[in-house]
Amino acid sequence: MAAASATSPCWPGRLVGPSGRVLGVDRSAGAVDLAERRATSSGQCYWTRFTTGELDTFSPDETFDAVIGRLVLMYLPDPVATLRRLVGFLRPGGIIAFQEMAMPLTRSFPEAPLFRKCRGWIIETIERAGFEVDMGG
Template sequence: MDDRAAAAPTGYVLGDDDPEMARLDALSSLYGPATGAWLDTAGLAPGMAVADLGCGPGAVTLAIADRVGAGGRVTGVDAARRPLEVARRRAAGRPGVAFVQADVTTWEPPGPLDAVVGRLLLLHLPDPVALVARAASLVRPGGVVAFADVVLPTRAAHPPLPLLDAFNGWLLTAFGRLGVPVDAGLRLTAVYRSAGLPDPVLTCGQPLERGGGATGWAVVAGDAVSLLPAFERTGTATAAEVGAADLGRRLRAQAAAADAVLVNPLLVGAVARRPGQG
């Protein structure tokens, strides 16, 4: 998180600097299979025009591009400049892929869309229903609206690791005080209903890893760095308590010593079609 977050849920509460890029890359690696299953459930097909809202450094955008092919069009939209620079480099030479710096709540597509998707976006928005309703308005009748989000309280280690338990407590407490929903993935059906869409088809994935080499430790370590200002601002934990600079090393050491299994947070995907005939 950074200082773009106040004591109310006013927007994205994680950073966009280089350590944050590393965290996002770890997330994309960890949730690649679950993301692929969600996008396949969405029925993305060659020739489609798709928008990826909150695209970050473009992992989901490129996965969409693989599905819509050279004859399709995919636009990644994000408000942060640095992730888009990374995304453009990674997409260089890919036909039909473009990235736009814009507010995802007000961006207007250049033409009709067959689908709008967004991963790990809704939990950062003060009004996720409004965003999903707007996404539905951007697609043609019969078009796809697909969002995916996590359920943060489901992260755990077996056997339990004291340091991970402490981090989970700080995270859930800080998000609660900031008004950020920690169970956004479980709210998707209610959000879709409130946005006037049919009940979505749901997918889920929860990666399990073992030992100190788990990718998920990089996500936790990156979160600790990004969230430290929020921990301190909300009175959740001090910098000395968190020890963000070497939290990842200490977590890996505890996990290796216990040969622990890391249960990463559950990712829930939702897919529905805008009512009407395309």
């Protein structure tokens, strides 16, 4: 079983196949609802289920072969503590993988002054909100 972000319901299901299971966790009930509808309409994700919860306090009563996420860690108050806790839900030999952004490294080609300015605003806004802009790095 793999735990995954509820916003991308099908690709983890394709990885585990019909003999595996995927649990999607998202703090937003709306995102969970959307993920459930996408999984149902795809016809390929019947082995995927979803729940609403906070990843940093989520306590499943099962273990997983993989814990994966995308653009999640930067929004957690203590991502290291969360990752350490999630490792406790992995089966022996399981993997943990998160894809995060390194916003300061974003660029346009060709280089554009307007892009630099907008990137600066976005980074400043995210930093002022207390989130990590270089979690990927």
